[in-house]
Amino acid sequence: MNQDERAALYADLSRDLLAQKDEPLTLQRIVELAVQAVPGCDWAGVSLRGDRSVAEAAASTGPVVHQADRLQQELDEGPCHQSSLDNETYIISDTRSDRRWPRWSPRVAELGIRSVLSVQLLDSEDELLGALNLYASQVGAFSRNDLDEALVFAAHAGGAIGVSREVSGLREALRSRHLIGVAQGMLVQRYDLTVDQAFAVLARQSQESNTKLRDVAAHIVEGGRLMGHPEDLVPDGDVPLVSETG
Template sequence: MIKKYPLDELSTALGRIMGLLLTEEKVDRAVQLLSRAVRDAIPGTIGAGVSILDPHARPLSSGSTDSVVERADALQYELVQGPCLTAWATQQSLVIRDVATETRWPNWSAAVVDMPIRSVVSSPLMADGEAIGAMKIYAAVPDVFDDSTTALMELFAAPTATLLSHIQTTEIPERISESLQSALYSRDLINRACGVLMERHTLTEDEALQQLMREARVSRSTLSEVSAALLGVALDRPRGTSDGLR
């Protein structure tokens, strides 16, 4: 059955987005308002956010409505897989009815198993025929979103992409550069840590990654933090990992 959404609520949310084209100059503030508008307009949504990606699929998250979105996004970037990255790469919207039974991104699905994320929609942000990023929403229970949700998300994605493609600030190049450097460093740490575990315990690459993810969940740390602890190197940010993998 096609879900019905209050027209007045949707119109108000879209109006807020279109107004940003004329009134907002800062990317962070604009995208944050966009994410809140999407979250508030789509029933069942607990969080929303936008990922701005460079041509090499290196991500920069912006405007997340809560820490759950930030953490789920960070895991996609660290594992180099997930619905947001796939929506960008294929330039098509994706619906996950239940993360617990989803098989397209096994490592990401396993990594978010303890989070309040069961339903997901990711839509590409298209500007001048190019995907400049992706917008996503999360729900805490399965089967919240369907094809009608995808159509609604694409309504939001169009003005969002227009907004982001036209905003220019002197902060953008530096912020993106720093984010990409951090993402590449994290990816290298995880790959090196997997290599160490494979050699020490005669594991396959997938088994090594699964062990890292288990340690991350137990210690409530990121994959990068666990990998850094295993390798005996320091991260720029504080970490609270255990030494369970040593």
């Protein structure tokens, strides 16, 4: 691949990744494109840092990858697990002889995986998101050039994940804002409150029940009423209320 072809590939790749509508779709497209972008790669997966593990299996190109990534999560060892911990790149030339991860390597060798390349995924602010895991059925499948290609690809992939999360966060914020607004409107109508008083009731309900404000609003919108007694939730008890049957 010459420089012009490589530039065109990554231009198309960036547009493709940024066109995905949410994080799961972005992750799935990343692993599919990784197989095309990195020579020697037969399968690809993404593991992300999460609450349960530093390497939670998030996307894969097939069941072999899913098993290999889940094993790293379950055993707390493996190259992509390590990449997600210390922000380093790891290559295994032959899983049958590598001794760095004595429980994981023999297990994936049984799956037919011989070579592994794990590179870190960073967002645009250099926050470590997880690792891109590249697998091959051949021994010594990944060269130095393949590593360089994987690092370039991972930079694009990490940026796409960051954008996807930002967009998802904005969408969730808009949904929450809309839900809270609907709940305020229902309280205004039912209890003859002002908009500010209705929000104060929501905030008090959230605080007293240790429940997120969005979830309090959802309960009102879906169930048509507050979780507790409105009189106990109105600040200072100075808000005019009508009865539930009024």
